[in-house]
Amino acid sequence: MESIITNSLGKSMTYQAYRELVKQLAEQNTTTGDEKTQELADYTKLNDQRMKRWDKTLKISKAAQKKIIGFSQNVIWLVITESWCGDAAHVLPVLNKIAELNNQIDLKIVLRDENPELMDRFLTSESRSVPKLIMLESETKAVLATFGPRPSEATQFVNRYKTLYGSLTPEFKEDLQHWYNNDKGQNIIDNLTEMLCEYEASACQ
Numbered sequence: 001m002e003s004i005i006t007n008s009l010g011k012s013m014t015y016q017a018y019r020e021l022v023k024q025l026a027e028q029n030t031t032t033g034d035e036k037t038q039e040l041a042d043y044t045k046l047n048d049q050r051m052k053r054w055d056k057t058l059k060i061s062k063a064a065q066k067k068i069i070g071f072s073q074n075v076i077w078l079v080i081t082e083s084w085c086g087d088a089a090h091v092l093p094v095l096n097k098i099a100e101l102n103n104q105i106d107l108k109i110v111l112r113d114e115n116p117e118l119m120d121r122f123l124t125s126e127s128r129s130v131p132k133l134i135m136l137e138s139e140t141k142a143v144l145a146t147f148g149p150r151p152s153e154a155t156q157f158v159n160r161y162k163t164l165y166g167s168l169t170p171e172f173k174e175d176l177q178h179w180y181n182n183d184k185g186q187n188i189i190d191n192l193t194e195m196l197c198e199y200e201a202s203a204c205q
Helices: 002-011 015-027 038-057 062-070 086-101 116-121 152-165 171-181 188-199
Strands: 077-083 106-110 132-137 143-147
Touching: 002 077, 002 106, 002 116, 015 038, 038 086, 062 086, 062 188, 077 086, 086 171, 086 188, 106 132, 132 152, 143 171, 143 188, 152 171, 152 188, 171 188
Parallel strands: 077 106
Antiparallel strands: 077 132, 132 143
16 A cells, blocks of 8 residues: 555645646646547536636635644645646635645645556545545545545435435436535535544644
C-alpha cells in the first residue's frame, strides 16, 4: 500500500494545476480519463463552470473556520477524481477552501484512470466512484480516514433513490445537482470538519 500511495503522490497535482487542466480540456472539447466521448467532454465543460462559480462564492462559517484552523497535525489530502465527474466539481472546491485555511493540510489531486491500483484500494461498494479523499499522515503516509464520493446527506439521497428505483436516472442526477447548489457546500464542510475533529479532538473543543 505504501508504495502505491507514494507512486500516486509522485503523479499528483495541486488544486490550481487541476483547475488549469480542466479549463484547458474544456476549451479543447475533451476530458480526462481513458474514455473520451462527447458526453464526458460536455460534462468537463460544465464542471469547469461549476468549479469556477464555487471558487468565487463558497463561504465557510466562522465556527467551521475555527475548527479547521485549530487542526495542528500535518496531513495530506490525496484526492482521486476525473474532470467529467459532477460530484467532484462540487466537492473539490470545498476541499481547496478548507486546505487554504490551514497549511497543515496539503491537498493533492490524482486522476483515477492513471492510478488504478490506488483506486482499487479505495472502492465504494465495489465501485471506482470518485471523488475519493484519502487523508494521510504526512510523514508515514499512513491512511487516517477517507471521504467520498459524496457528502453524507447526498449519499442518503442517492441511496434512497437506488433502493426505490434500482439505478440513477438523468432526471435524478439533475435533482442531485440542484441539491448541491442549494446546500452551497455546507454538508461537505460539516463532514470534513468532523473528520478532522475525530482525528484531533482538541481542535474542536
